[in-house]
Amino acid sequence: MRLIPRALCGAARAAWRESFPLGGHAVARWFPGHMAKGLKKMQSSLKLVDCIIEVHDARISFGGRNPLFQETLGLKPHLLVLNKMDLADLKERQKIIRHLEGEGLKNVIFTNCVKDENVKQIVPMVTELIGSSYRYHRGESLEYCIMVIGVPNVGKSSLINSLRRQHLRKAPFCPAGKATRVGGEPGITRAVMSRIQVCERPLMFLLDTPGVLAPRIESVETGLKLALCGTVLDHLVGEETLADYLLYTLNRHELFGYVQHYGLGEACDDIVSVLKRVAVKLGKTQKVKVLTGTGDVNVIQPNYPAAARDFLRTFRSGLLGPVMLDRDTLQSHPSAGAQGHRPAETDP
Numbered sequence: 001m002r003l004i005p006r007a008l009c010g011a012a013r014a015a016w017r018e019s020f021p022l023g024g025h026a027v028a029r030w031f032p033g034h035m036a037k038g039l040k041k042m043q044s045s046l047k048l049v050d051c052i053i054e055v056h057d058a059r060i061s062f063g064g065r066n067p068l069f070q071e072t073l074g075l076k077p078h079l080l081v082l083n084k085m086d087l088a089d090l091k092e093r094q095k096i097i098r099h100l101e102g103e104g105l106k107n108v109i110f111t112n113c114v115k116d117e118n119v120k121q122i123v124p125m126v127t128e129l130i131g132s133s134y135r136y137h138r139g140e141s142l143e144y145c146i147m148v149i150g151v152p153n154v155g156k157s158s159l160i161n162s163l164r165r166q167h168l169r170k171a172p173f174c175p176a177g178k179a180t181r182v183g184g185e186p187g188i189t190r191a192v193m194s195r196i197q198v199c200e201r202p203l204m205f206l207l208d209t210p211g212v213l214a215p216r217i218e219s220v221e222t223g224l225k226l227a228l229c230g231t232v233l234d235h236l237v238g239e240e241t242l243a244d245y246l247l248y249t250l251n252r253h254e255l256f257g258y259v260q261h262y263g264l265g266e267a268c269d270d271i272v273s274v275l276k277r278v279a280v281k282l283g284k285t286q287k288v289k290v291l292t293g294t295g296d297v298n299v300i301q302p303n304y305p306a307a308a309r310d311f312l313r314t315f316r317s318g319l320l321g322p323v324m325l326d327r328d329t330l331q332s333h334p335s336a337g338a339q340g341h342r343p344a345e346t347d348p
């Protein structure tokens with residue numbers, strides 16, 4: 001993504017919103033019945049499990065994880081995999097890790113399961129975690145059984161497929177390494193829990209689980225971040241609301257890739273105006289009947305929902321640049337002030 005000259009965004013800067021109006025949005029209904037079933041099933045399988053791998057989206061490193069996982073599955077050794085690192089702004093990766101350590105999350109790894117980045121480190125980490133913990137009645141068992149959990153669409157199935165590609169190149173039944181279904185929409189893995197081999201030595205099986213959201217998401221804004229990352233179906237939030245939250249976020253983070261991507265000329269904080277120009281640019285218009293004093297007249301209008309869908313899709317594919325949706329939490333962390341004078345920590 002090319003950076004755009006500051007002059008292009010200067011005009012709109014004064015008008016950027018400081019906050020996003022959250023009133024009127026409900027999040028409770030984002031927890032469908034199959035998720036409650038899934039969580040119950042996961043709890044009942046816990047005795048078969050030696051370690052839990054929790055997958056989450058690296059763009060929301062701190063929010064949106066399901067607190068029920070912690071409460072009900074928290075007794076086992078735990079590894080947090082922050083996936084989709086290719087879409088996340090990780091300039092401050094060390095600060096993120098320190099923040100998570102402060103929350104008691106000591107075992108954290110960033111991955112890209114599409115390109116198999118960092119996935120090789122997982123089996124040794126899990127083996128070490130299990131080796132240094134008490135396995136209760138599973139001490140005799142030579143095989144390791146790992147449960148993969150996480151909210152929907154964060155890449156749980158992709159992680160399993162990636163592990164198989166890394167460790168079972170000659171898997172007899174799955175030459176392409178695909179053991180579990182991957183999808184761009186949340187809710188692909190339903191209540192079924194499949195047991196899938198991912199490694200020969202040590203002999204390791206993973207249980208793929210359905211994505212389970214918290215019955216109550218901590219705040220409406222966290223819900224919007226989850227939705228931006230594709231964790232809840234767009235129509236439950238409303239594509240245009242979501243597109244507006246995306247625009248608000250991009251402008252606040254000074255990520256102006258959308259201006260060039262859609263040839264808008266300058267940044268703007270008004271979603272109606274942006275979607276109108278996106279629709280015209282993409283040729284997405286629709287006929288609408290308007291009742292006038294002399295009868296019905298057909299007028300051509302921009303197709304706002306289609307423009308909103310394109311805006312969201314473009315963002316999710318990474319074309320608008322990497323983003324850290326929990327940037328505010330990171331900046332409000334106590335260590336942020338102490339390091340304020342230091343240059344941003346970049347990863348090796």
Ligand SMILES: Nc1nc2c(ncn2[C@@H]2O[C@H](COP(=O)(O)OP(=O)(O)OP(=O)(O)O)[C@@H](O)[C@H]2O)c(=O)[nH]1
Pocket residue numbers: 083084085086087111112113114115150151152153154155156157158159181182183184185186187188189190209210211212
């Ligand atoms: N860019 C990027 N996309 C990824 C990565 N990992 C997974 N995806 C994509 O994210 C989408 C969801 O992946 P899944 O593996 O189906 O996610 P899941 O958590 O199993 O989904 P549910 O079954 O809904 O709970 C798919 O379109 C994947 O191709 C990653 O590291 N980077």
